[in-house]
Amino acid sequence: MSQDLQTEKQKATFWETMHAVDRRWLYLILFVVVSILVTNPITVPNVEDPAAEALYDYLSGLEEGDFVYIENDWTNSTRGESRGQFEALMRLLMRKKVRFCISTLGDPQIPDIIRPILRQMAKEPGNNNYEEGKDYVIAGYFPNLEAHVSGLVNNIRDTVKEKRVGGRSIIDTPVFEGINDLSDAKCVVVITASGTINLWYERIRAKTKLGLMCTAVMSGENIPYYVSGQLVGIAIGAKGAFDFESLLEKEWPEEENPGYKNFTSGRRYMSPLFFALMLLIFAVVMGNVAMYQLKRTGRHG
Amino acid sequence: MEILLAQLTVPRTEANLWAVVGYAGLAMLGSALLLFGLSRVPSNFRRPLVGLFIFIAGLLWVLDWALPKATVRRAGGATDSIIPIPVWPYEYDLVMEKVVQGSQVLSGVLLGLGVLSILRVHVKRLTKGQKDWPFSVVLLGSMAAMIVIGLGEWVVNNREAAGIPGDYEDMKTAFSVVFIDMLQVLDAAMFSLIAFFILSAAYRAFRIRSVEATIMMGVALVVLLGFIPLAMAVTAGLPTEGFASNFRIENLKSWILLTVSTPALRAIDLGLGLGLLAMALRIMLGLEKGVAVD
Amino acid sequence: MLAQSVFTPEWWQELFSPDGRWLENSLPRITIGAILTLGLYSLLYRENKFYRFTEHVFVGLAAGFSVVALVKEVLWPLWWVPMLGVPGREATPDMPAVPGVEAAWLWGALLPVAALGFFVFSKKHGWLSRIPIGIIVGLWAGQQLNAFQNRFLPQIADQARPIIPLGETSPAMAVNNLIVVITWIVVLSYFVYSFEQKSKFLQRTSLMGRWLLMVGFGAIFGTTMMTRFVLFIDRAYYLLIEWLRLGERL
Numbered sequence: 078m079s080q081d082l083q084t085e086k087q088k089a090t091f092w093e094t095m096h097a098v099d100r101r102w103l104y105l106i107l108f109v110v111v112s113i114l115v116t117n118p119i120t121v122p123n124v125e126d127p128a129a130e131a132l133y134d135y136l137s138g139l140e141e142g143d144f145v146y147i148e149n150d151w152t153n154s155t156r157g158e159s160r161g162q163f164e165a166l167m168r169l170l171m172r173k174k175v176r177f178c179i180s181t182l183g184d185p186q187i188p189d190i191i192r193p194i195l196r197q198m199a200k201e202p203g204n205n206n207y208e209e210g211k212d213y214v215i216a217g218y219f220p221n222l223e224a225h226v227s228g229l230v231n232n233i234r235d236t237v238k239e240k241r242v243g244g245r246s247i248i249d250t251p252v253f254e255g256i257n258d259l260s261d262a263k264c265v266v267v268i269t270a271s272g273t274i275n276l277w278y279e280r281i282r283a284k285t286k287l288g289l290m291c292t293a294v295m296s297g298e299n300i301p302y303y304v305s306g307q308l309v310g311i312a313i314g315a316k317g318a319f320d321f322e323s324l325l326e327k328e329w330p331e332e333e334n335p336g337y338k339n340f341t342s343g344r345r346y347m348s349p350l351f352f353a354l355m356l357l358i359f360a361v362v363m364g365n366v367a368m369y370q371l372k373r374t375g376r377h378g
Numbered sequence: 379m380e381i382l383l384a385q386l387t388v389p390r391t392e393a394n395l396w397a398v399v400g401y402a403g404l405a406m407l408g409s410a411l412l413l414f415g416l417s418r419v420p421s422n423f424r425r426p427l428v429g430l431f432i433f434i435a436g437l438l439w440v441l442d443w444a445l446p447k448a449t450v451r452r453a454g455g456a457t458d459s460i461i462p463i464p465v466w467p468y469e470y471d472l473v474m475e476k477v478v479q480g481s482q483v484l485s486g487v488l489l490g491l492g493v494l495s496i497l498r499v500h501v502k503r504l505t506k507g508q509k510d511w512p513f514s515v516v517l518l519g520s521m522a523a524m525i526v527i528g529l530g531e532w533v534v535n536n537r538e539a540a541g542i543p544g545d546y547e548d549m550k551t552a553f554s555v556v557f558i559d560m561l562q563v564l565d566a567a568m569f570s571l572i573a574f575f576i577l578s579a580a581y582r583a584f585r586i587r588s589v590e591a592t593i594m595m596g597v598a599l600v601v602l603l604g605f606i607p608l609a610m611a612v613t614a615g616l617p618t619e620g621f622a623s624n625f626r627i628e629n630l631k632s633w634i635l636l637t638v639s640t641p642a643l644r645a646i647d648l649g650l651g652l653g654l655l656a657m658a659l660r661i662m663l664g665l666e667k668g669v670a671v672d
Numbered sequence: 673m674l675a676q677s678v679f680t681p682e683w684w685q686e687l688f689s690p691d692g693r694w695l696e697n698s699l700p701r702i703t704i705g706a707i708l709t710l711g712l713y714s715l716l717y718r719e720n721k722f723y724r725f726t727e728h729v730f731v732g733l734a735a736g737f738s739v740v741a742l743v744k745e746v747l748w749p750l751w752w753v754p755m756l757g758v759p760g761r762e763a764t765p766d767m768p769a770v771p772g773v774e775a776a777w778l779w780g781a782l783l784p785v786a787a788l789g790f791f792v793f794s795k796k797h798g799w800l801s802r803i804p805i806g807i808i809v810g811l812w813a814g815q816q817l818n819a820f821q822n823r824f825l826p827q828i829a830d831q832a833r834p835i836i837p838l839g840e841t842s843p844a845m846a847v848n849n850l851i852v853v854i855t856w857i858v859v860l861s862y863f864v865y866s867f868e869q870k871s872k873f874l875q876r877t878s879l880m881g882r883w884l885l886m887v888g889f890g891a892i893f894g895t896t897m898m899t900r901f902v903l904f905i906d907r908a909y910y911l912l913i914e915w916l917r918l919g920e921r922l
Contacts, residue, residue: 100578104716107577108908115908116919121607124628153562154569157906158899185741186565189557193696218745221478221485221808223815227439228478235475239749244539244761244770279819293605293895293902297888298647301640305830314895315902316605341922346905351608353573353901358599360581368585387774390757398775402755405780413784417800428802435810443818479750480782481811484804486746487786493735494790513728520732521739528740541766551694555701561737563705564730566907567712573904574716576897590886597890598897605898635891637848641856642888644827649863651824658816661809 092370095363103360110356114349121347128303129320132266132288132310133169137328139263141174144256146229146285148267148277149191150183155270155292161318161342162290163191163268164198168325168339171204171212175263176252180216180237182225182273188217202336203329214247216240226276230284233259260284264309267291274299278307290317315350318343429664436662442474496521524561527552597634604631678916697914706915709907755779831856855884 125133139145147166151159170177181187192215199207207213216237219225228236234248234257242250255261265281266288267274274289281287286309289299293314303311312321318341325339388398419427500514531553534546586592603609604627613627623629660666676682686699693700711726757775785804792801833849834841841849861874862881869875912918 098581100582101717103577103581104574107574107904111905111908112912115905115912118919119608121611123607124610126628127632153566155899155903156566157902157904185745186557186561186737188745190562193558217749218741219482220489220742220746221482221811223812224478224481224485227442227815228475231442231471232475236478239479239754241749249771275823278823279815280822282822293898294892294900296895297635297639297643297892300635301644301647301827301830304636304640305826307826314605314898316898319607342906342909345909345922346902347607349905349908350898350901351606353905354602354606354897357577357580357897357901358602360577361584361595364581364584365586386778387776388757390759390772390775392759395756398756398777401775401777402780405778406783409781410784413788413800413803416803417797424799428799428806431803432806432810432813435807436814439811439814440817443815477811479754480779481808482746483751483779483782484786485808486742486750488789488804488808489738490742491789491792493738494793496731496735498793510724513724516725517728517732517735520729521736524733524736525739528737529743532740532744541764554696555694555704556733557737558696559701559705560708560729561733563910564708564712564726564733566903566910567709568730570904570907571712571715573900576900590882593883593886594890594893597887598894601891601894602897605895633848634887637851638855638884639888639891641831641852642859642884643892644831645856645859645863646885646888648824648827648860651820655816655820658813661813 092367092374096367096371107353107356110352111349114352115345118345119348120344123319123323123344125320125323126313126316128300128310129312129317130310130324131303132290132308132312133321133324135286135288135309136166136169136175136264136266137173137324139173139175143173143175143263144252144261145170145175145177146233146259146262146265147177147179148265148269148273149179149181149187150267150269150271150273151292152184152186152190152270157342157346158292158314158318159268159270159290160194161315161346162312162321164194164341165318165321165325165343166266166268166290167195167198168201168204169321171198171207172329174205174212177213178216178237178247178252179213180225181218182220182222182276183269183271185218185220188215191215201338203334210242210247210250210252212252214240214242214250214252216247222273222276223280226280230259230280230282233257233262258284264288270295278302315343315346319347426664433662433664436658438474438477440662441470445470493521524556527556597639600627600634601631604628604634677918683917699915702910702915706911709911751779751782859884859888 136145149163151163179188179191192209195207195209195213195215198204205212209215217240225236234253238246238248240247247253248256259265259281262285264286265277267277268290270292272295274291274295277287287307288309288311289302290312291299291314293316296311296313299308299311302308312318320343322340322343329337329339331337331339388394388401390398416427496517500517502508503511503514504518527549530549534544534549537544538546584595586595603612610626610628613625616622616626618626624633657666676686678684683699687703692698695701708726708729711722712730714720714726715723753773754776756777758770758773760772761770763769785807788800789804790801791797791799794800831853833852835846835850835853837843837846858877858881860881862878862885864878869878909922913921
């Protein structure tokens with residue numbers, strides 16, 4: 078009987094220790110787990126999400142010379158998810174030779190972040206040496222969100238005409254040739270980590286299609302708009318980036334197109350993400366088991 | 379309207395710069411005098427005055443929504459030439475273009491209030507030698523460096539675009555270092571700290587003590603795993619069609635998101651939307667306290 | 673994997689070499705960013721002066737950049753240039769012709785209105801700052817009628833779904849549609865506060881509404897976890913791959 082009591086005491090001490098573990102050990106475990114998988118990623122085949130596939134299929138169906146308006150509202154704070162989405166979208170549009178204009182509402186840093194990315198991507202094989210001022214323009218930052226989106230919907234040319242590239246207004250470039258109204262754009266794609274997509278739901282008046290590439294945290298509140306048909310498709314988080322990368326690979330396989338780059342952060346981050354989430358689930362389970370055990374032995378945590 | 383606009387704009391040449399500066403200065407002075415006059419109104423007229431500004435600003439957009447629109451607009455070749463369509467609300471669109479542009483400038487300047495606030499706090503800390511004043515030196519120094527280098531790079535880019543010869547590489551490199559290798563990196567690192575705190579919170583605070591908590595954690599688990607290809611591999615053995623395919627983790631996730639989560643979150647969203655609409659009407663009609671003068 | 677990594681002399685030589693030191697993505701530049709990142713991460717061990725220093729550098733740079741962006745993205749193109757105009761330029765052998773911009777000098781009247789916002793710091797004249805703020809708020813309020821109509825009416829319309837398996841509606845679709853309709857009604861009933869829910873039926877639907885709300889919150893919770901971890905994974909990639917070169921780059 079005293080042996081049972083001793084074992085019971087040891088268990089209680091063990092669960093007490095588990096319950097009161099220093100959080101810095103948890104941080105270290107997370108860092109080690111992620112580090113191992115970032116340096117030694119595991120590649121797995123993908124099952125594309127139907128909503129992301131819907132967006133890809135619509136954009137892939139565009140013809141050379143079509144125009145797409147892009148609202149790009151992410152910064153390096155969400156680079157892990159948003160940059161992969163942005164790069165995959167740019168590769169698709171460049172390979173399809175679709176003209177685009179990028180503006181931003183979220184943060185004044187964004188134009189300076191995306192410019193070097195676009196310059197680098199334009200040099201990749203298959204991306205048709207895209208040139209700012211000829212194939213695409215960056216309309217820059219607009220601080221008043223509501224007024225800007227309303228302005229774009231009512232009169233796209235006058236809303237962006239003050240922005241310049243190469244000494245001339247962006248609406249005088251070949252990118253805006255034949256674009257007199259937002260309905261001349263085949264799609265508006267919003268890449269965002271904040272609620273700026275709501276401004277488009279409220280104002281677009283079905284003038285053109287609306288697509289969304291968002292961080293995973295925003296997916297819950299935006300999937301209803303995909304279900305109701307207000308969005309033509311939605312790419313969610315790093316998985317959304319991976320979906321686009323997989324679909325790019327299906328359309329332009331890297332084996333058959335030497336030098337083509339289809340996979341970037343989307344696929345790379347999937348395996349560390351899986352193990353990090355397993356660690357999270359383990360932490361939740363262990364925390365609850367520790368609480369339950371302490372309650373059972375009368376030592377409340 | 380077109381004639382009125384023509385009188386309010388002046389074709390620019392190299393010779394008439396100072397004339398134009400004079401006109402703009404007059405406009406500033408006139409506006410300042412008008413606002414000075416408004417600032418002298420008795421205190422019991424302040425709330426109605428601010429309320430009037432709010433109401434007119436709101437009315438502009440209400441009219442934009444209510445008035446019928448010309449369905450087709452075509453722009454001419456040059457930047458500002460517009461081929462008019464003989465429908466009278468068309469001219470209202472010209473008003474709204476200027477309202478949109480003006481509100482961008484207004485919003486931008488008001489954003490500067492935040493920066494001014496930071497300056498006030500840290501300059502005060504520095505001049506009065508309060509606790510942690512060396513860190514205020516760091517902050518103010520960083521701010522000054524970014525302003526000088528950022529504006530310098532902008533000027534340099536403009537000069538290069540205008541074809542003015544010069545050595546611009548040093549300034550461009552300095553901006554690139556400060557913006558890409560410092561600001562962007564810090565921005566990303568600050569948000570990434572949350573992952574650690576979430577793990578710690580998951581271990582210490584996520585307690586499944588009720589039916590609601592169990593449902594929430596269970597759904598979170600399924601949705602999490604349904605997004606990860608490695609997790610999908612676990613149920614990859616199930617058939618892709620038929621009733622059994624519903625238990626594939628990605629299909630389970632889709633079903634939860636599309637069939638249960640969507641209407642639930644939609645209901646919350648609708649409630650929020652109705653609340654926002656009611657608040658907007660109250661603000662426009664001056665019924666909301668704390669928006670105009672208290 | 674370890675060629676040119678931090679464990680090789682080549683890495684250290686590249687770090688201290690003066691050649692190409694300030695080129696984009698050079699090792700010395702990435703090292704600056706890595707040190708600042710580690711400065712922020714030092715908070716995970718405990719609060720310290722290195723973290724405070726890095727935090728203040730971040731706030732200073734961000735505030736400074738707001739000013740830069742305000743000037744180059746807003747004040748210059750949307751106010752200064754339209755106000756003073758730009759003379760046109762004839763074509764030269766090196767540069768194309770540039771059309772002029774007419775000077776709409778009345779934009780000068782906007783500056784005093786915007787400047788009123790700075791009276792927020794004044795106790796006596798603070799009310800004047802309500803004018804520009806009120807204009808912005810009023811502009812927002814005026815758009816809400818249009819906003820509500822465009823955003824929510826399609827959502828409400830989508831809720832009207834066939835729940836009887838007839839014609840094109842299969843039994844599976846009918847069941848799913850029924851779940852969608854019931855979920856929406858039941859969750860809405862949870863938010864009815866206009867009267868006390870005394871009847872057992874209302875109380876039970878309200879309870880079910882709460883449970884179904886938890887499904888929505890669970891979905892949001894799960895996806896939030898994903899986003900937060902990806903942010904850290906991206907930083908780990910930056911430190912381990914881009915800086916220390918312990919693996920293959922993207």
